[in-house]
Amino acid sequence: MILAGEQRTGNADQPWLVFLHGFSGDRHEWQQVGARFDACPRLYLDLPGHGDSAHITVNDFHAVSTLLNATLVSYNILNYWLVGYSLGGRIALYHACQRPDGLRGLIVEGAHPGLSNAQQRASRRTADVRWAARFRDEPLEAVFADWYQQPVFAHLTDEQRQQLVALRSRNNGATLAAMLQATSLGEQPDLRVALAEYPDPFYFIYGEQDDKFRFIASELAAIRHKIPHAGHNAHRENPGAVVERLAQILRLPIKDTL
Numbered sequence: 001m002i003l004a005g006e007q008r009t010g011n012a013d014q015p016w017l018v019f020l021h022g023f024s025g026d027r028h029e030w031q032q033v034g035a036r037f038d039a040c041p042r043l044y045l046d047l048p049g050h051g052d053s054a055h056i057t058v059n060d061f062h063a064v065s066t067l068l069n070a071t072l073v074s075y076n077i078l079n080y081w082l083v084g085y086s087l088g089g090r091i092a093l094y095h096a097c098q099r100p101d102g103l104r105g106l107i108v109e110g111a112h113p114g115l116s117n118a119q120q121r122a123s124r125r126t127a128d129v130r131w132a133a134r135f136r137d138e139p140l141e142a143v144f145a146d147w148y149q150q151p152v153f154a155h156l157t158d159e160q161r162q163q164l165v166a167l168r169s170r171n172n173g174a175t176l177a178a179m180l181q182a183t184s185l186g187e188q189p190d191l192r193v194a195l196a197e198y199p200d201p202f203y204f205i206y207g208e209q210d211d212k213f214r215f216i217a218s219e220l221a222a223i224r225h226k227i228p229h230a231g232h233n234a235h236r237e238n239p240g241a242v243v244e245r246l247a248q249i250l251r252l253p254i255k256d257t258l
């Protein structure tokens with residue numbers, strides 16, 4: 001079994017860019033940014049429980065990483081960068097810490113490396129079990145209206161929240177719930193030590209209004225890039241600035257939007 005996704009062609013001498021969306025997103029999440037790097041072959045994936053991978057269930061991070069490996073092999077991707085947002089960034093962090101063959105480097109946006117003690121993890125598991133029950137049992141519009149009131153999204157305008165609620169409510173609540181529990185931050189190992197020893201390029205992008213992840217990034221041995229006029233979902237709120245940062249990191253030309 002492999003994850004559903006969309007590929008775009010590029011130059012054979014360039015590494016693949018493999019994009020991983022955040023919780024409740026899908027393969028389309030990164031395509032506006034990725035389209036600017038047409039020199040590279042690109043793969044936009046749907047994570048388990050999401051998009052055309054909604055039917056795929058996993059039990060833990062190891063299972064997601066194994067699925068990601070199988071997917072990369074099926075596309076014959078032997079030389080790639082991982083670009084992940086939030087949940088997709090946490091999966092990218094975990095995957096990189098397994099030291100897979102072919103991974104050239106890691107670019108994450110607003111991704112948590114893991115909670116450092118058992119009490120924090122237990123509290124987060126409890127909170128995510130509650131969110132999962134709501135995603136299973138209630139209308140998604142009502143759940144996402146509360147979801148985007150969480151502090152990490154404090155910077156959003158009412159209009160931005162309404163747009164996100166409408167977009168994210170196209171999901172399957174039951175499969176979202178299963179993925180939320182399986183990859184809850186409360187279930188994620190603390191990756192800080194493994195990341196400190198990670199030998200390949202590691203970049204952390206965060207929105208200037210995302211106080212939580214600006215602090216988290218400061219604790220990591222990553223090269224940090226702040227995105228102006230953006231919060232947690234920086235590539236959605238300021239795609240142009242994220243494109244510029246990725247071009248700088250990857251040393252790639254930027255395709256004109258026309």
Ligand SMILES: C=C(O[C@H]1C=C[C@H](C(=O)CCC(=O)O)[C@@H](C(=O)O)[C@@H]1O)C(=O)O
Binds near residue numbers: 024
């Ligand atoms: C509320 C927190 O964490 C959740 C929020 C963001 C993460 C995500 O994937 C973004 C989803 C979105 O853009 O709506 C999600 C995750 O990493 O799984 C978290 O559960 C928080 O304060 O950390």
